[in-house]
Amino acid sequence: LTACSGGNSAATPAPADTTAPTDTAAPADTTAPAGFTTVEEGKLHMSTNAAFPPYEMTTDAGGFEGIDVEVAGAIAEKLGLELVVDDMGFDAALTAVQTGQSDIAMAGITVTEERQEVMDFSESYATGIQVVIVKEDSPIETVDDLANADMIGCQKATTGYIYCSDTPENGGYGEDHVTAYETGAVAVQALVNGQVDAVVIDNEPAKAYVAANPSLKILDTEFAVEDYAIALQKGNTGLLEAVNAAMDELKADGTFQTIVDKYITAE
Numbered sequence: 437l438t439a440c441s442g443g444n445s446a447a448t449p450a451p452a453d454t455t456a457p458t459d460t461a462a463p464a465d466t467t468a469p470a471g472f473t474t475v476e477e478g479k480l481h482m483s484t485n486a487a488f489p490p491y492e493m494t495t496d497a498g499g500f501e502g503i504d505v506e507v508a509g510a511i512a513e514k515l516g517l518e519l520v521v522d523d524m525g526f527d528a529a530l531t532a533v534q535t536g537q538s539d540i541a542m543a544g545i546t547v548t549e550e551r552q553e554v555m556d557f558s559e560s561y562a563t564g565i566q567v568v569i570v571k572e573d574s575p576i577e578t579v580d581d582l583a584n585a586d587m588i589g590c591q592k593a594t595t596g597y598i599y600c601s602d603t604p605e606n607g608g609y610g611e612d613h614v615t616a617y618e619t620g621a622v623a624v625q626a627l628v629n630g631q632v633d634a635v636v637i638d639n640e641p642a643k644a645y646v647a648a649n650p651s652l653k654i655l656d657t658e659f660a661v662e663d664y665a666i667a668l669q670k671g672n673t674g675l676l677e678a679v680n681a682a683m684d685e686l687k688a689d690g691t692f693q694t695i696v697d698k699y700i701t702a703e
């Protein structure tokens with residue numbers, strides 16, 4: 437629904453005269469994306485928090501890799517732009533796109549109604565699941581047991597934090613029972629150190645952290661199922677349409693799946 441054109445006055449077609457079939461040049465019929473400008477000419481700035489494997493992480497060489505990074509690079513190429521990755525805190529990555537300091541934010545961002553009020557989203561490109569990580573010998577055996585946790589760790593500003601810190605009436609555990617950490621990795625370290633009883637985080641980073649920490653496990657019961665999408669500044673319809681069109685092409689020609697398969701092995 438949000439993909440409907442019309443907000444962009446520059447592209448507003450003349451009112452259609454349905455009785456005039458000769459009017460074939462009317463811009464109303466074109467499926468080409470509306471025009472757009474970017475923060476920096478020739479570049480596509482992507483704000484992210486590169487501490488979220490396998491979607492975005494830093495390389496030893498000081499660069500960036502991951503599904504979001506490569507997909508954004510492929511989108512930029514389709515648009516004739518060069519991708520620039522701007523790494524910052526997750527909350528800052530959202531703010532940057534909201535205020536127009538970056539063109540897109542791509543960071544395994546969950547589409548929520550609250551966020552939709554302050555930013556626009558592309559079509560969803562992945563499913564994310566909020567899962568619970570605990571120590572192997574934890575008394576927390578199901579999601580329901582989280583109610584007994586003294587302290588839950590989350591990455592700040594994430595949906596995991598938002599759900600868990602909500603009031604018990606709204607399905608949360610209250611702010612007093614949740615600690616917000618700068619990154620998911622730091623939250624997991626707090627779990628290893630015994631400072632929190634559980635970490636609520638997205639499933640793919642959870643798998644990466646648990647694989648690196650034999651003392652941890654992921655509970656079988658899931659906390660929440662979500663959709664990931666690319667965030668754009670509200671009202672940036674031209675770029676939104678261009679991004680969606682590029683993504684459709686990357687899905688159709690197999691590029692998107694090739695990138696996903698490079699980072700996520702099918703179970």
Ligand code: ARG
Pocket residue numbers: 484485486487488492526543544545546547564591593594595596638
């Ligand atoms: N999917 C969650 C959210 O949107 C967490 C995303 C965290 N991403 C990151 N790159 N650290 O809130």
